[in-house]
Amino acid sequence: MSEQFFDWEYAIGFMPTLLEGLWVTIQVTVVAFILAAILGLLMALGRRSDNPWIAQPIGAIVEFIRSTPLLVQLFIFFYVLPRYGLRMPAFIVGTIALGLHYGTYTSEIYRAGIDAIDRGQWEAARALNFSPVRTWVGIVLPQAIPPMIPALGNYLVAMFKESAQLSAITVVELTLTARTIGTQSFRFLEPFTMAGVLYFLISYPSSLVVQRLEKRYAGK
Amino acid sequence: MPNEDNLFVKIRNYIFLVIGLLAIGIAIGVELMINPPESPPFDLLPILLRGLAVTIELTLLGAALALVVAIVAGVARASGNIIVRTIVGFYVEVFRGTSILVQLFWIFFVLPLPPFNLSLTPLQAGVLALGLNVGAYGAEVVRGAIGAIPRGQIEASIALNMPPGMMMRRVIIPQAMVRILPPFGNLLIELLKATSLVSLITLSDVTFQGLALRQSVGRTTEVFLLILVIYFLLAYPLTLGVRWLERQRQWAT
Amino acid sequence: MQANSSDPIVRFENVTKAFGELTVLRNLDFDVAPAEKVTIVGPSGSGKTTILRVLMTLEKPDDGVIWVDGEPLWHQKSGSKLVPASEKHLRKVRGNIGMVFQHFNLFPHMTALRNVTEAPIHVLKMPKGDAEQRAVELLNHVGLGDKLGHYPSQLSGGQKQRVAIARALAMRPKVMLFDEVTSALDPELVGEVLNVIRELAEEGEMAMLLVTHEMGFAREVSDRVVFFDKGRVVEQGPPEQIFGNPQNERTKSFFNAVLRH
Numbered sequence: 001m002s003e004q005f006f007d008w009e010y011a012i013g014f015m016p017t018l019l020e021g022l023w024v025t026i027q028v029t030v031v032a033f034i035l036a037a038i039l040g041l042l043m044a045l046g047r048r049s050d051n052p053w054i055a056q057p058i059g060a061i062v063e064f065i066r067s068t069p070l071l072v073q074l075f076i077f078f079y080v081l082p083r084y085g086l087r088m089p090a091f092i093v094g095t096i097a098l099g100l101h102y103g104t105y106t107s108e109i110y111r112a113g114i115d116a117i118d119r120g121q122w123e124a125a126r127a128l129n130f131s132p133v134r135t136w137v138g139i140v141l142p143q144a145i146p147p148m149i150p151a152l153g154n155y156l157v158a159m160f161k162e163s164a165q166l167s168a169i170t171v172v173e174l175t176l177t178a179r180t181i182g183t184q185s186f187r188f189l190e191p192f193t194m195a196g197v198l199y200f201l202i203s204y205p206s207s208l209v210v211q212r213l214e215k216r217y218a219g220k
Numbered sequence: 221m222p223n224e225d226n227l228f229v230k231i232r233n234y235i236f237l238v239i240g241l242l243a244i245g246i247a248i249g250v251e252l253m254i255n256p257p258e259s260p261p262f263d264l265l266p267i268l269l270r271g272l273a274v275t276i277e278l279t280l281l282g283a284a285l286a287l288v289v290a291i292v293a294g295v296a297r298a299s300g301n302i303i304v305r306t307i308v309g310f311y312v313e314v315f316r317g318t319s320i321l322v323q324l325f326w327i328f329f330v331l332p333l334p335p336f337n338l339s340l341t342p343l344q345a346g347v348l349a350l351g352l353n354v355g356a357y358g359a360e361v362v363r364g365a366i367g368a369i370p371r372g373q374i375e376a377s378i379a380l381n382m383p384p385g386m387m388m389r390r391v392i393i394p395q396a397m398v399r400i401l402p403p404f405g406n407l408l409i410e411l412l413k414a415t416s417l418v419s420l421i422t423l424s425d426v427t428f429q430g431l432a433l434r435q436s437v438g439r440t441t442e443v444f445l446l447i448l449v450i451y452f453l454l455a456y457p458l459t460l461g462v463r464w465l466e467r468q469r470q471w472a473t
Numbered sequence: 474m475q476a477n478s479s480d481p482i483v484r485f486e487n488v489t490k491a492f493g494e495l496t497v498l499r500n501l502d503f504d505v506a507p508a509e510k511v512t513i514v515g516p517s518g519s520g521k522t523t524i525l526r527v528l529m530t531l532e533k534p535d536d537g538v539i540w541v542d543g544e545p546l547w548h549q550k551s552g553s554k555l556v557p558a559s560e561k562h563l564r565k566v567r568g569n570i571g572m573v574f575q576h577f578n579l580f581p582h583m584t585a586l587r588n589v590t591e592a593p594i595h596v597l598k599m600p601k602g603d604a605e606q607r608a609v610e611l612l613n614h615v616g617l618g619d620k621l622g623h624y625p626s627q628l629s630g631g632q633k634q635r636v637a638i639a640r641a642l643a644m645r646p647k648v649m650l651f652d653e654v655t656s657a658l659d660p661e662l663v664g665e666v667l668n669v670i671r672e673l674a675e676e677g678e679m680a681m682l683l684v685t686h687e688m689g690f691a692r693e694v695s696d697r698v699v700f701f702d703k704g705r706v707v708e709q710g711p712p713e714q715i716f717g718n719p720q721n722e723r724t725k726s727f728f729n730a731v732l733r734h
Binding site: 066069070072073075076083163186193196199200203 | 319320322325333335409413430448451452
Binding site: 370372373375376378379380381382383386390391394395398 | 529530531560564567568570571572574576577578579580581582591592595596640641644
């Protein structure tokens with residue numbers, strides 16, 4: 001075989017398989033992000049609770065998850081949970097772990113965003129005798145969430161890239177697909193480079209969009 | 221009426237907590253019943269601590285490389301000429317735009333093969349991948365901090381006839397440092413957590429030792445909980461350090 | 474070539490500077506004699522500050538030549554022709570000029586003392602002890618001998634501006650530029666800064682070029698007042714003449730508007 005620097009023939013040959021892997025990566029990312037967005041909000045609200053018995057444990061859990069590697073958490077979900085009868089496909093397990101991990105990050109965004117709401121808004125809501133639920137749903141969150149969108153977008157892009165770690169628990173996403181292709185033919189340059197290109201082609205334009213959003217909200 | 225309402229809220233709050241605690245308690249109880257431990261998990265520690273040495277080594281070397289890369293690339297991107305800015309910008313965007321795991325695999329699996337024929341030990345590959353990846357994020361921090369220096373500082377330096385290098389060293393970087401330190405602390409925490417990825421290229425860090433233990437002695441729950449605690453004990457002091465730094469505003473009193 | 478003592482210390486020859494569509498200096502010819510105190514007054518946005526900024530090399534002129542102490546500032550001689558200045562040449566000529574800014578621009582990470590010693594030690598390569606001794610003298614001179622260890626954030630605006638003056642003086646410039654140095658100050662702090670500048674003007678041998686809105690002060694310290702508008706010198710002369718008996722209509726209406734305040 002000729003010693004080409006980059007074997008395009010080979011690269012074109014495995015592209016369909018690689019794109020299947022990318023599709024799995026995208027699915028995992030989107031579902032995990034929705035999970036992270038919801039969990040993050042719950043964690044943020046929990047940490048803000050007036051009741052220390054709620055706020056403290058939730059705070060501790062958030063800190064703990066944030067301070068430990070996603071990879072180890074994936075292994076725990078993958079190896080430990082089945083021992084307690086929680087048997088789920090790796091795809092599901094990985095998505096939940098990814099969503100939970102990034103939920104601790106998004107919770108910080110919610111927290112900062114909620115803190116940024118003017119005191120007067122709370123006082124006005126109290127003066128109008130709104131219920132707590134009505135205050136949150138009707139007054140606080142509608143104001144707090146739009147400026148958070150760029151920061152959440154940043155984490156969406158980060159999750160897209162970090163979902164590669166799910167390859168360690170046998171989820172056949174982009175990175176594991178590339179690795180498998182490489183192992184079969186013992187040429188790693190093309191599959192890993194093309195995987196990198198695919199990650200880049202999606203994450204770079206996305207982060208540009210996020211930057212534009214950031215500017216728009218910063219301009220306000 | 222308001223009192224009752226309050227009480228109800230309180231009880232409801234406690235109920236969630238109680239359910240949570242009960243769930244954890246039951247889980248531990250079930251675990252103990254199914255797999256009664258033969259001994260406390262301390263016998264696992266020596267092997268995990270051997271992995272800890274590798275994790276710490278990787279963190280320190282990776283952080284050192286990342287620091288150098290971040291400062292050089294950040295300063296170059298903020299003040300270099302157009303060619304330098306383009307090259308450095310390409311590096312930064314590629315490493316920020318792709319997954320660190322792919323970067324690690326690329327360095328570990330691709331470099332030893334033709335046409336590169338550059339054989340790296342797993343440790344070297346790990347340090348390189350971590351350093352270059354975190355360095356790219358750090359470069360953006362440095363660039364942002366330099367960009368945030370008021371224009372008047374540069375003008376004052378010119379008026380005092382400082383050459384550009386001296387202006388960078390004595391005026392801009394010291395001021396940028398204050399803005400840089402907290403994000404750098406956060407990046408160090410991310411780097412520490414990312415070291416766990418090297419277990420996937422056969423480097424025997426804490427995570428790798430844990431995976432090996434799981435295969436050799438089982439006791440999966442204990443092994444992984446211990447690993448979590450080890451990482452937490454490494455990372456949490458850094459988190460506290462970052463918060464402390466954020467509270468320090470040296471010249472802003 | 475040695476500069477003759479009667480030669481101007483600063484000479485603008487046909488200097489033009491535009492920002493996009495807006496021309497702020499139009500073929501400006503303008504001299505400052507050694508030790509002369511010149512105040513530039515005029516409506517805001519008239520380009521007064523740009524004169525100082527081009528002279529401090531903060532802005533590059535589009536056309537024309539500026540001479541400082543007999544040397545071209547933005548150019549250097551190559552045979553008989555003038556070519557754009559190298560960084561080295563720029564630094565050499567720039568060493569004759571000092572500047573005090575509207576917004577002080579003190580280094581926030583250095584104490585008052587270090588703000589003043591930093592450039593003498595590292596740019597002029599002065600021994601540290603000498604630089605500190607001189608800095609203490611200068612800070613004493615501007616009435617801040619008790620604030621040596623204070624950071625800029627711990628000083629009032631007037632104090633900051635006095636440190637900035639000491640910092641510029643420490644470089645022993647032949648020409649000192651003051652760019653609206655009291656505009657950013659609370660009214661009650663203006664006096665202390667003007668007093669320091671007044672003393673400097675009385676001491677003498679340094680040329681001073683001031684852009685200010687303090688008309689009374691300008692009248693008091695200046696050898697010459699220049700009324701500047703729309704990128705051109707409209708009228709200039711001794712303060713008594715410019716303030717007391719302006720000839721040009723634009724000058725008259727400007728002073729009418731200003732003095733009515």
